[in-house]
Amino acid sequence: MKIFNTQSRRKEEFAPVEQGKVKLYVCGPTVYNYFHIGNARPIVVFDTLRRYLEHRGMDVTFVQNFTDIDDKMIRRANEEGITVRELADRFIAAYFEDAQALGARPATVHPKATEHMPEMIAIIEKLFANGLAYEANGDVYFDTQAYRSHYGRLSGQNIEDLESGARVEVDEIKRHPMDFALWKAQKPGEPAWESPWGMGRPGWHIECSAMSMKYLGETIDIHGGGQDLVFPHHENELAQSEGATGKPFVKYWMHNGFLNIDNEKMSKSLGNFMLARDIFKVFDPEAVRFFLLSAHYRSPLNFSREQIEQAKAALERLYTARDNYAFLLDKAEDREPGADDLAVADMARAMLTKFDEAMDDDLNTADAIGALFELCKQANIALKPGAAKSAVRAVMDAFLEITGVLGFVKPVDDGPDAEVEALLAARAQARKDKNWKESDRLRDAMKALGYTVEDTAQGQKVKKG
RNA sequence: GGCGCCAUAGCCAAGUGGUAAGGCGAAGGUCUGCAAAACCUUUAUUCUCCAGUUCGAAUCUGGAUGGCGCCUCCA
Numbered sequence: 001m002k003i004f005n006t007q008s009r010r011k012e013e014f015a016p017v018e019q020g021k022v023k024l025y026v027c028g029p030t031v032y033n034y035f036h037i038g039n040a041r042p043i044v045v046f047d048t049l050r051r052y053l054e055h056r057g058m059d060v061t062f063v064q065n066f067t068d069i070d071d072k073m074i075r076r077a078n079e080e081g082i083t084v085r086e087l088a089d090r091f092i093a094a095y096f097e098d099a100q101a102l103g104a105r106p107a108t109v110h111p112k113a114t115e116h117m118p119e120m121i122a123i124i125e126k127l128f129a130n131g132l133a134y135e136a137n138g139d140v141y142f143d144t145q146a147y148r149s150h151y152g153r154l155s156g157q158n159i160e161d162l163e164s165g166a167r168v169e170v171d172e173i174k175r176h177p178m179d180f181a182l183w184k185a186q187k188p189g190e191p192a193w194e195s196p197w198g199m200g201r202p203g204w205h206i207e208c209s210a211m212s213m214k215y216l217g218e219t220i221d222i223h224g225g226g227q228d229l230v231f232p233h234h235e236n237e238l239a240q241s242e243g244a245t246g247k248p249f250v251k252y253w254m255h256n257g258f259l260n261i262d263n264e265k266m267s268k269s270l271g272n273f274m275l276a277r278d279i280f281k282v283f284d285p286e287a288v289r290f291f292l293l294s295a296h297y298r299s300p301l302n303f304s305r306e307q308i309e310q311a312k313a314a315l316e317r318l319y320t321a322r323d324n325y326a327f328l329l330d331k332a333e334d335r336e337p338g339a340d341d342l343a344v345a346d347m348a349r350a351m352l353t354k355f356d357e358a359m360d361d362d363l364n365t366a367d368a369i370g371a372l373f374e375l376c377k378q379a380n381i382a383l384k385p386g387a388a389k390s391a392v393r394a395v396m397d398a399f400l401e402i403t404g405v406l407g408f409v410k411p412v413d414d415g416p417d418a419e420v421e422a423l424l425a426a427r428a429q430a431r432k433d434k435n436w437k438e439s440d441r442l443r444d445a446m447k448a449l450g451y452t453v454e455d456t457a458q459g460q461k462v463k464k465g
Numbered sequence: 466g467g468c469g470c471c472a473u474a475g476c477c478a479a480g481u482g483g484u485a486a487g488g489c490g491a492a493g494g495u496c497u498g499c500a501a502a503a504c505c506u507u508u509a510u511u512c513u514c515c516a517g518u519u520c521g522a523a524u525c526u527g528g529a530u531g532g533c534g535c536c537u538c539c540a
Contacts, residue, residue: 009469027540035540042540072538155535161467162536204538226540227470233539256540257470263532267539294488295478300471300533310477310489317488320502358479367479370487377487380503436498443500454501461502 001056001360003222004298006230006253007154011362016221017251022053022060023216025250027208027225027233028110030067031091032076036273037288037303038259038266040102044289044407045256045297045363046224047104051405052359063215064107065208066092068114069201074190084191088112098276101285103407111211113202117193119210120202124182124195126244136173138185138198142240144178151178154238154253155231162231180236182206205236209249213241223250228265230255256297263302274303286410287312293365293406318403319410321376323463325383325396326412331458332389344382345394351375352398355405365406372402385457413464420451424460427453 002011016022026046029035035043046062053060067073068088077087096106124140127133132143144151144159152158159178181203186192192199212220218241225234234253241249258265266273279288291311295301337345351371358367379395403409416424427442443453446462454461 029540030538039540045540070538155468157468157536163467224540228535228539231468231535232537258534258540260533265534265539269537269539291477298470299478302477304476306489307477313490314477314488324502364479366477366488367486370479373487377504431498434498440499452501455497455499456502 002362003252003254004362005251006255007250009156012252014221014252016058017219020058022058022222023220024050024053024060024062024222024224025208025212025216025220026062026064026107026223027229028064028066029091029095030070030072031088031095032072033091033268034094034275034277035098036266036268037276037279038273040098040276040288041259041292041297041301042224042226042256043099043104044102044292046254047102048293048365048405048407049222049224049254049363050105051407052363055401055405056356060108061216062107063109063111063211065211066095066110066112067204067207068092068112069191070204078189085114088114094277098280101280102276102289103286103409109215111215113207113211116207116210116214117195117202119214120206121183121195123206123210123213123240123244127182127240130243130246132240132243133182134175135197136175138200139173139181140183140197141174141179142182142236142243143175144180144239145176147239147243150242151239152235154235157231180205180232182240205233206240208233209237209241209244212237212249213245218245218247218249220250222252222254224254224256227255227257228267257300259292260300260302261304266303279308283308284312284315286408287315289407290315290369294369295366297363297365315408315410318372318376318408321380322396322399322403323412324461325379325392325399327456327458327461328383328387329389329392329396331385332387332392334389337388337390340382340384341388341391344379344387344391347378347382348375348394348398351378352401355402359405368402369406372399372406375399375402416451416462420446420449420462423449424453424462428460431455 001014003014004010005012026042029039050060050062066088069084073084073087077084080087124133127142132146133140134143148159152162163177183195183197183200183202186199186201190201192201223234238249260266261272264270264272287308291308292301294311351374354371355368358364358371375395375398383392383395423442423446427439430438430442446453450464451462452465
């Protein structure tokens, strides 16, 4: 598998530190609000990456943090008159609801910043020992000047370039404008923790270094997040982590492109965002997932109502295909496969290979979805009434394998209830008698009960909806 | 100012040197008692524009135009 590494700016062959095991860390949300549809992109992308790595037989340990202490958390909690902890608990719960709606499985571990103070302090102490940190008025800063030959590798800029465009106000306390806070002294009314530098709280970047190292070790395989995290967040994580351990921090950095609205970045600061949960009230979350995977993860993607509707229509075709295979599987003859049946099974395996090849190429989900549609197209042509069960089985297996990775897993409908079963039986008799009027009446009756009936060569086929 | 990305049909989107995947939409057709689903046909002689390299370019090079991102909290 090839992965585009932000640090080298090229696709590299993926080889985890330990063969067969993948250590994956993705920066999670600051839990001061519900997440917006732009935030949904990394959630879906990295969930899909994880599912694909598992599909390829790898054992994935996936860590995604919650930032539950920072300026925005404190401000919002004060506005609402609740504690930071209460605020965090509320939005963490909401996060899991919304992420689940998108088909994102929980990570292996979801650590919280506030529960990892000793680990963060330990890294800062190492940075002091290595001459890369200094204290000023109870704050602790990373000394970018002392690290200047290494700083800027990820974002591809040196300190001078960064500085020249810096819009930050010169901070009297810091020795250099690019230095960033590792620890902030407590201000009145703020939550604080004990540290060797007095009461205070961690800077934003240090938590990810600490939690990544704690759960995954000093060198991990993949660190992911949105493109806007490259600088300063990931640059700083890299500096402080390697500055502390002297070991490589991350083998592959992966960054997803933005979800735009009207060709502009959707973000909380621009105020042009739409909450994921509000969108789910109008659109099927699985259609949102399909939409998010319909373009390559590094490309910008423009959000619109029309796009989601197209995604929904495309998904319907897949659901229908799957229902048709399930129906055929039920009716198919369990016999020795003939040449046609073997050809269908070969085709299904070929599409699975095509899917893997697309995903192997830096998680090309758009191309991979093409393979899924081609599987359905070919199967719809080839699976005629009378196909052997093994042929249908092969198609169904490939379909479920692929949709399992992409996360389009809408469950199969329950069978019809007794009332509908009775109507079906009556309609079968009416059809046998060529009593079309009665047949249509019964079809309408089932429609009223929420079932759609179709007539096929193998008899009536019902589905909910 | 520095760093970087993008431009493919009505819409979305793959394709990075060998002659334009796939989906949505639209039009016509086959099948069907009628439907539905499915299938078939049509919908880019051409990839923003101009020059160049090459037997061959959507793909490489140079330039132009348009759009976006990071350098400040952000996915």
